[in-house]
Amino acid sequence: MKTVIRAFFRTLRIVLGPVMLLKERLTQPAGVQRAPAEQAAVDQACQSLALYQFSTCPFCIKVRQEMRRLSLPIAKRDAQHDTTHRNALLQGSGASKVPCLQITDAHGQTRWLQDSSEIVAYLRERFAAPAA
Numbered sequence: 001m002k003t004v005i006r007a008f009f010r011t012l013r014i015v016l017g018p019v020m021l022l023k024e025r026l027t028q029p030a031g032v033q034r035a036p037a038e039q040a041a042v043d044q045a046c047q048s049l050a051l052y053q054f055s056t057c058p059f060c061i062k063v064r065q066e067m068r069r070l071s072l073p074i075a076k077r078d079a080q081h082d083t084t085h086r087n088a089l090l091q092g093s094g095a096s097k098v099p100c101l102q103i104t105d106a107h108g109q110t111r112w113l114q115d116s117s118e119i120v121a122y123l124r125e126r127f128a129a130p131a132a
Contacts, residue, residue, distance in 0.1 A: 017056040031071035059116035
């Protein structure tokens with residue numbers, strides 16, 4: 001019975017995965033426009049961030065869409081197919097749950113955010129463009 005259930009969900013992922021990726025591609029938000037100096041500062045700040053994610057995870061898609069909306073060049077690390085990234089995620093955060101944002105501060109201290117809503121709130125708080 002366990003094998004049948006696994007086969008069902010694997011098939012479901014195979015069928016729905018491309019549909020989810022197509023929807024993400026078709027509904028990409030326009031990124032915010034910043035002055036070149038402002039965007040350079042944002043780009044520099046994003047170098048201390050990394051998103052551990054699965055390509056077809058709906059919660060990861062939610063975070064990636066917000067990254068696009070805020071024009072954030074955050075490194076994306078595939079924790080589904082890359083064992084190095086999966087092991088780093090497991091060792092650093094204590095779980096292989098995605099999405100997970102790795103935040104490294106100026107002192108080299110690392111913090112991990114593991115909930116998509118918390119990640120989106122953090123990104124909006126830190127990088128939201130001021131209202132014009």
